Amino acid sequence: MVKLTGYKKIKAAVFISGNGSNLKSLIKFSKKKKSPISIDLIISNNPKAKGLKLGKINKIKRKVYNFKKKYKIENQILSDLKEHKVKMICLAGFMEILSRNFINKFKGKILNIHPSLLPKYKGLNTHQRALDNNEKYSGCTVHFVNSKLDSGKIILQKKIKITKNDTKNSLARKVLIQEHKLYPRSILKIFNL
Structure with missing residues (x-):
């Protein structure tokens, strides 16, 4: 379980590959007073993902990665998450399978939605x-992500x-x-x- 300290929102990153309709819903939710998260970073494996436009509209940092060299890229993402002080990841239609190493570094803090x-x-x-x-x-x-x-x-x-x-x-x-x-x-x- 993620512990919420005081009233400060936890920084979250949303990983997307497509239209970003769940991203849109999460951005709307994050702006509510009762929301425990703020969305500080959007990560995509697809430079044409329509959801990236939502990031631009809402002034959220966006990064696109080419997953051909998966392990090298995952280390870069982990470094970017650390730099942005991200404590939680929401996968929202992200069409890549994250490695065990990546998941273990964020254990218990990666959520996914599955249809x-x-x-x-x-x-x-x-x-x-x-x-x-x-x-x-x-x-x-909605479930926690494991390997x-x-x-x-x-x-x-x-x-x-x-x-x-x-x-x-x-x-x-x-x-x-x-x-x-x-x-x-x-x-x-x-x-x-």
């Missing part, structure tokens, strides 16, 4: 897999009903709406707020 009810449907194509298996429910999970893919301790989940008319796109939209609510709630939970 399924873990432990079901780890990895990619979660909505199509849920539909293919005729699931009655899907949803999203196994989508396997860390679950913080919160939100279940939604799958209707017979759902497609992978309609299900993705329904789940995303819940993701935007669940991520802030999960952060409040780990700070016992």
Whole structure:
């Protein structure tokens, strides 16, 4: 658990690869008085990630890294996180798998949001897999990150009903709406707020 000292907000970094809709929700949340975090850094592996524009609009530092030389890059990121005094990482649609070494340096302080009810449907194509298996429910999970893919301790989940008319796109939209609510709630939970 992350301990919140006094009323000072903990500096957080958000890692993204795409549109940044969860980033947008986290930025909005971070500006609320009751939020225990401030977002001080946005990291992406994709220079074309639309979410980077949100950083510019909100005057948050942005850094883009090429993950081809993963271990070298991760050490650079760790150095940048230290420089910005970042104490917590929120993965929000970040399409890279972080190494065990990186995770161990930030143990218990990396969160991820995943579009399924873990432990079901780890990895990619979660909505199509849920539909293919005729699931009655899907949803999203916020969990701590460990060295196994989508396997860390679950913080919160939100279940939604799958209707017979759902497609992978309609299900993705329904789940995303819940993701935007669940991520802030999960952060409040780990700070016992």
